[in-house]
Amino acid sequence: MAIIVKLDDLLHARRMTLTELSEKVDITLANLSILKTGKARAVRFSTLEAICDALGCQPGDLLAFDPTLVTPAEKG
Amino acid sequence: MSAPGALSLSRTVLRALVVANVIYGLGILALLVASLVAEGPLFTALGVKQGEGMDRMIRGMRFIAVAGLAAVPIAHVILARLLAIVDTVRAGDPFVVPNAARLQTIAWCVLGLEGLHLLIGAVAATSASSVQPLDIDWSFSVTPWIAVLLLFVLARVFDHGARMRADLEGTV
Numbered sequence: 111m112a113i114i115v116k117l118d119d120l121l122h123a124r125r126m127t128l129t130e131l132s133e134k135v136d137i138t139l140a141n142l143s144i145l146k147t148g149k150a151r152a153v154r155f156s157t158l159e160a161i162c163d164a165l166g167c168q169p170g171d172l173l174a175f176d177p178t179l180v181t182p183a184e185k186g
Numbered sequence: 187m188s189a190p191g192a193l194s195l196s197r198t199v200l201r202a203l204v205v206a207n208v209i210y211g212l213g214i215l216a217l218l219v220a221s222l223v224a225e226g227p228l229f230t231a232l233g234v235k236q237g238e239g240m241d242r243m244i245r246g247m248r249f250i251a252v253a254g255l256a257a258v259p260i261a262h263v264i265l266a267r268l269l270a271i272v273d274t275v276r277a278g279d280p281f282v283v284p285n286a287a288r289l290q291t292i293a294w295c296v297l298g299l300e301g302l303h304l305l306i307g308a309v310a311a312t313s314a315s316s317v318q319p320l321d322i323d324w325s326f327s328v329t330p331w332i333a334v335l336l337l338f339v340l341a342r343v344f345d346h347g348a349r350m351r352a353d354l355e356g357t358v
Contacts, residue, residue, distance in 0.1 A: 141358045151356030 112179040116172055117146045120165050135160035193276050200269045207265060211258035218251040239318040246313025250322065253302050253309070260302075264295045283352065286345035293337035300330050 121131060128146060132139045137157060144150050145157075158169050165172075220228045225244070234243050267288040274280045307324045314320035 137358070144356070145358045149356065150358045152354075153358055157358050 111148065111181075112176050113148075114174045114176055114179070115145055115148050115150070116174060117142070117161070120167055120171060121146075124165055126165070131161070131164055134164040137161075190276075193272060196272050197269065197276075200265055200272065204262065204265045204269070207258055207261045211255060214251055214254045214258070218248065218255065221248055221251065235318060237317065239315045242315075243313050243318045243320065246309050246320070249309050249313075250306050253306050257299055257302050260295045260298050264292050264299075267292050267295075281344075281348050281351050283345060283348045286341055286348050289337060289341035289344055293334060293341055296330065296337060297334045300334060303330070 121128060128142050129139060132142050135142075135157075137160065141157075145153065153173075158172070161167075161172060162169060217228075221244070229240075229244055229247070232247070234240060234247070271280065271285050271288055274282060274285055303324075304326075306322070307326065310320050310322050310324055
């Protein structure tokens with residue numbers, strides 16, 4: 111997956127733990143952990159909105175695209 | 187009845203039906219073999235009269251026995267697939283693509299059984315005559331054909347739903 115989730119960096123910059131974010135955005139710790147470790151296959155706009163609101167950031171701050179990580183299967 | 191109780195009962199009933207189906211198959215096979223090794227006594231006991239139309243009646247009854255025998259593996263597939271579906275419900279994850287495939291297999295099997303039912307009706311009609319009546323209590327019903335259609339539609343809906351759910355997995 112060439113999409114990188116930079117949640118860990120944002121949390122670190124804001125001195126916030128995943129548990130604290132989970133309480134703020136009302137998303138389970140398990141789901142946030144899936145997102146943070148890059149195991150999520152899709153992100154709902156509502157999730158994105160809640161996280162951006164809680165962390166005071168833009169969606170672009172949270173996600174990045176690295177073309178070197180595109181797998182041959184994804185290229186088709 | 188609670189859901190686990192109903193599931194447990196379903197499994198027991200299905201397992202009993204699998205055994206009953208095998209016994210039914212063995213019975214039909216025994217009848218077919220008897221019709222070959224003891225033709226005279228068997229067909230006399232079954233009420234086939236000597237004389238006109240006897241050969242046609244015997245051929246017809248043998249064909250019906252063969253068709254009955256052919257229904258055994260088809261019924262087995264239906265019961266086995268149904269049992270597998272019930273097992274996925276017990277395991278807590280029934281909305282999976284393999285269950286849609288199982289449902290579609292069941293639909294094809296029910297279609298096959300209905301085909302055999304029609305064939306048996308046609309053979310019975312051509313074998314029987316006023317001299318040699320054959321009462322197998324056969325009648326045509328639209329209901330099983332609607333059930334076949336329903337099963338195919340449900341299998342397609344199930345497949346679509348299972349794929350959508352698989353797609354949603356990993357969504358945060």
